[in-house]
Amino acid sequence: MQIADNSVASFHYTLTNDAGDVLDSSDGREPLAYLHGAGNIVPGLEREMTGHAAGDKFNVDVDPEHGYGNYIDELVQVVPRKSFEGVADLAVGMQFQAQTQQGPIAVVVTEIEGDDVTVDGNHPLAGETLHFAVEIVEVREASEEEKQHGHVHGAGGHHH
Numbered sequence: 001m002q003i004a005d006n007s008v009a010s011f012h013y014t015l016t017n018d019a020g021d022v023l024d025s026s027d028g029r030e031p032l033a034y035l036h037g038a039g040n041i042v043p044g045l046e047r048e049m050t051g052h053a054a055g056d057k058f059n060v061d062v063d064p065e066h067g068y069g070n071y072i073d074e075l076v077q078v079v080p081r082k083s084f085e086g087v088a089d090l091a092v093g094m095q096f097q098a099q100t101q102q103g104p105i106a107v108v109v110t111e112i113e114g115d116d117v118t119v120d121g122n123h124p125l126a127g128e129t130l131h132f133a134v135e136i137v138e139v140r141e142a143s144e145e146e147k148q149h150g151h152v153h154g155a156g157g158h159h160h
Contacts, residue, residue, distance in 0.1 A: 005037030010138040016131045031137045033152045062130040071127030081115045
């Protein structure tokens with residue numbers, strides 16, 4: 001069976017950046033399972049998975065526009081330390097949820113200078129070209145429940 005909309009694909013992957021550094025991998029873990037066509041993985045990778053079958057091994061390069069998006073300078077802001085009232089040991093790398101006019105977004109503290117705290121709302125991989133080495137392990141038809149819920153149930157997927 002080939003990967004197509006409403007199929008469940010399970011695959012192993014290694015994700016690297018332009019420098020060849022491994023950013024993530026399923027090595028030593030269960031393969032990742034997803035419902036094809038439901039937007040459960042980055043669009044550029046999902047597009048390239050179409051038509052592949054169990055046993056296929058291939059490489060995919062995903063540009064930022066089809067991965068985690070371009071880096072947006074406006075998502076970096078300096079806010080007053082008092083915005084973090086109740087946080088005892090504020091430190092670089094801490095993650096918070098910020099309320100914006102467009103709804104909540106995740107931000108990471110990137111710098112602290114006196115009473116000024118710089119936060120970044122970009123995804124950590126925004127602006128990066130993603131390099132995937134992929135091995136398809138299994139492809140099957142999605143169950144009606146998986147189609148209705150928009151994600152995989154069971155091994156390698158979501159459990160209710």
